């Protein structure tokens with residue numbers, strides 16, 4: 001049952017963005033910066049984003065050496081370079097937009113731990129050449145820093161220049177405040193069930209905790225719910241990937257500082273004050289972790305704990321554990337795509353979306 005007031009003032013928006021994660025909010029920011037009068041509504045199913053944006057590790061990263069090498073094989077050097085560029089550019093956009101202080105950004109630097117025989121000096125130089133115009137001297141051998149960082153696991157350490165860390169909670173809070181202050185209307189606790197074209201606009205069927213189903217209308221619709229996009233638009237092919245993480249208790253005299261990538265990004269570790277945040281292990285049960293359900297498994301949590309011992313030679317007490325949901329495209333390229341029905345989809349950030357999201361907002365606004 002809809003009232004006259006709801007009908008006349010509340011049910012219609014010019015542009016509706018589905019998904020209130022970093023992508024949805026970055027799109028709103030890009031649109032509103034170009035046109036402050038634009039009427040934008042963001043629909044988020046949960047009180048806080050409940051995908052990846054407030055559940056990640058907070059690396060502001062662009063690609064580790066083995067990731068870049070494997071992406072070059074998968075998509076060719078030009079496309080791999082472009083993807084690194086989009087991430088690098090994306091974090092500059094977000095930092096400028098919100099300020100480093102507001103998002104807790106620090107240029108912490110990063111590392112990748114690789115096997116002893118992997119990535120010799122010539123290979124590193126060849127990788128560096130690919131991104132040299134915007135990330136000079138991106139990778140370098142830093143094995144001599146292992147002891148200072150407390151790393152006891154065997155292998156070679158490669159440093160990654162220019163990587164940073166954000167406080168993902170602060171970033172999302174600040175981005176939400178930014179787009180709200182520019183007039184975007186963020187509606188939490190509403191799950192979009194279907195989107196249907198009706199003439200030149202769209203009907204959006206919603207669920208909230210009070211009304212089981214009701215309809216909004218919108219002139220334009222942007223689907224920005226990443227791993228969940230395939231549920232709304234069948235033609236969109238995306239695979240979800242659950243990421244499980246753990247956080248240690250405070251560690252006195254923690255030596256490790258920065259970001260650490262291991263096994264082509266399947267494991268990721270950072271300092272968080274005097275704690276270690278460690279995540280990954282999806283490769284141990286790829287089929288099982290291809291899910292949009294949040295959750296933890298003993299298999300992966302135990303593997304993470306054992307891996308920590310291998311890395312630092314001691315067992316740490318674990319204070320907190322959680323999971324988040326990523327969305328992957330088959331070619332690892334994010335999707336900025338218009339369906340035949342005219343619905344825009346910005347999804348499939350394929351991991352490393354914190355940096356990328358700022359760029360995708362601009363890419364969509366340019367394409368609009």
Ligand SMILES: Cc1cc2nc3c(=O)[nH]c(=O)nc-3n(C[C@H](O)[C@H](O)[C@H](O)COP(=O)(O)OP(=O)(O)OC[C@H]3O[C@@H](n4cnc5c(N)ncnc54)[C@H](O)[C@@H]3O)c2cc1C
Pocket residue numbers: 018019020021022023024043044045046048049050051052053054055056057058059060061190191192193224225226227228242243244245268279323324325326347349350351352353354355356357
């Ligand atoms: C454990 C983990 C660690 C990660 N670490 C890093 C990292 O260190 N660095 C990095 O760059 N990236 C990292 N990522 C990836 C990064 O977090 C994501 O790429 C990014 O957050 C994607 O943002 P998004 O807004 O596209 O998607 P999401 O954050 O998933 O947002 C989508 C939103 O849509 C909402 N939604 C879904 N369906 C509906 C619906 N039907 N109606 C309304 N709302 C809906 C969801 O609740 C969700 O809030 C990590 C991810 C995980 C899971």
